Amino acid sequence: MASLQKILSPASRAAAVTRFCFRPSTLPVIVNKTRVNTGIYGNPFSRLASTMVPKLKDPSLFKQNVCYVNGEWVTAASGKTFEVHDPATGALIGTAPEFDPHDTEKAIAAAAVAFEQFRHKTGRERSKLLRKWYDLMLENADDLATLITWENGKPAADARGEVTYAANFFEWFSEEAPRIYGDTIPSSVPGNRVFTIKEPVGVCGLITPWNFPAAMITRKAGPALAVGCSVVCKAPGETPFTPLALAELAHRAGIPPGVVNVITALHNTPQVGQELTTNPTVRKISFTGSTPVGKLLMKQCSTTLKKLSLELGGNAPFIVFDDADVDLAVAGAVASKFRSSGQTCVCANRIFVQRGVYAEFAAKLADQVRKFRVGHGFDAGVTHGPLIHSRAIDKVEQHVRDAEGKGATVVLGGHRLPGLGKNFFEPTVLTGMTTGMAMAEEETFGPVAGLFEFETEEEVVRLANATQVGLAGYFFSRDLGRVNRVAEHLEVGMVGVNTGLISDPASPFGGVKESGFGREGSLYGIGEYQVTKMITYGGMGKPLQA
Known part of the structure; x- marks a missing residue:
């Protein structure tokens, strides 16, 4: 930071503070005797540094204007x-x-x-x-x-x-x-x-x-x-x-x-x-x-x-039962929902929490999300980067505003982060979600966790399956009988039980319903690139000659 302070003029430093540090509720640091709020949104000077063109150890790996054919x-x-533009800076x-x-x-x-x-x-x-x-x-x-x-x-x-x-x-x-x-x-x-x-x-x-x-x-x-x-x-x-x-x-x-x-x-x-x-x-x-x-x-x-x-596409249900290890479920939700800023097809999209642990889960999830650091991916300590483009962030904001307008409560986040760049959105936690909201029916593909409350196992399985897609599903429970029942009744191609991470080269990856067909990875994945040829040999049953 000291070297950057020498490079930047006082006016440039002030502009950097104005542009990148804007949320008064975040943790402050002292820069050149100036109080700067950085918190989860990163340091403005490292943010400026990260806009520089990154260097490769082997520059020949960066191929411009050519494709690889024959x-x-x-x-x-x-x-x-x-x-092609950097989604974080637009450069x-x-x-x-x-x-x-x-x-x-x-x-x-x-x-x-x-x-x-x-x-x-x-x-x-x-x-x-x-x-x-x-x-x-x-x-x-x-x-x-x-x-x-x-x-x-x-x-x-x-x-x-x-x-x-x-x-x-x-x-x-x-x-x-x-x-x-x-x-x-x-x-x-x-x-x-x-x-x-x-x-x-x-x-x-x-x-x-x-x-x-x-x-x-x-x-x-x-x-x-x-x-x-x-x-x-x-x-x-x-x-x-x-x-x-x-x-x-x-x-x-x-x-x-x-x-x-x-x-x-x-x-x-x-x-x-x-x-x-x-x-x-x-x-x-x-x-x-x-x-x-x-x-x-x-x-x-x-x-x-x-x-x-x-x-x-998917619309993954993530279910937390009353008998779950809540801390483990929170960790699973963080891993599943917020991985790659929510931009994976197996991200939890609808988080169903049973009434008995709803308040506890919501509070603990918000506490974990507050620890995130949003910024350019090259900055030290950053946990979450930008969305890929403007269409993605528009959809995320539409889903949040739709939920808020229909009665959901924004516990944390809920807004764009223009001070970081046009494609950044706050990690968001919503409570009071209902089935009439867009997030219940569409894949959000962004860093937004919407929490739905439910009463019974039968109810939540019905809600989880009330979609035309079926890629992944997750649930947390310590009841072995429930584990077997719910795993078998979820209409998805992949189930995570007491875990938010299910991808592995050894595991068959794929969905059912309108999430597609075929499997990738694993023993099953190799068969997708093969055809089976049958060969029949006749005249093999003659007796041996003396």
Whole structure:
């Protein structure tokens, strides 16, 4: 701080205080004999420092204006690019190619040629390639985390955690690659023998979101490569630089040209998506994103009857029963609701608390949320960063105002933080939530915890299931009988019991109802990129010759 004070003029320091420190209820510090309220909103001078361009240990991982196709770095044929901005500061990070359907078709063609060779590599050979990609991710973890924080906004510690989580998918599927087994099936026809073998489905189109720019690619590409598929990955327009860095590491790992292709687009995203879903060479689409877009892609895929995996939106119930360990439940709520500032598909969206512990839970949750530090992800001590863009923060504010207008009480937060930047919103706790509010029906995707009170187990299970989606659900109870009942009756694909964190490369990830179908990660995830071929041998029952 002292060095920054020397750099900044007195007028600049005063402007920094005015801009970034505005909440009188937060904890004060003394800066140059001036009382400055920083509290949970960070230090203004470190905030100014964090707006500087971050430096990578290996600058070659930052790929501008090029995509990775057929083992080469190429531009869009049109020469067009789009801008990518830091969600925390609004500053320009860089530009990426605006691919169109023609560019995408070239990537698909390259993947098709590569597939015919790659599919015949042994499982052990593919395993070694994935393991090398994994090792390179860990060796470059700091730079990957820097890119994630820069373009996504999540705090540096969260970004580093994502890199580890993302790399672990390559480790997991590197170990699965040599263990792709078929079956021997007893035949009902005398003399016949029936076998099955597992084969790669073919060229796969991977369409990934911005909230986990590394992990959502590795969770798809890992199993695809493990079984022998080639991939064309459409990187998210908001966060293209992390996927492009992963492509560079794939190149260094020795993955053959055309097996991994990473393309970018922002304005042309619908057209690129349509090319991936309608091109007959692509035999599988895996998409993570919103339910409306998933439905559109599914409709487009029907023209060529592709294999399809959809991991779509959620409206996760988080239930706290009277017999729960309240402190454990609060910790689980913090982990589930406020991870990545609430911008994950498995975030708790409706928090149901039984009447007997409602007041205690609400007070303890608010106490924990007060400890959060909101700011730029590169600032030391920051726990929560910005939302991804203006549309996201508009929706969060609409949900809070809707709840407040219909009788909810804002216990903590509830407002934008313009002093930090246009995409920051206070971590918020609301009580008195009812089913008629928007937050009860829509995924908020922001740092807002709305608490609903309930009376009975039957009531809360009915409320939890009263939605068209079913991705994740959580509940806290020490009653073993209740644990089994509720876990089985929740209409979701994944259940967390006495925990707010459920993601693991070893666990099958996916939902039911309009949250999609298919599973990612785990033993089940690898089957999404395979087809089963049955082989029948006849004439096997003749007696042995003497």
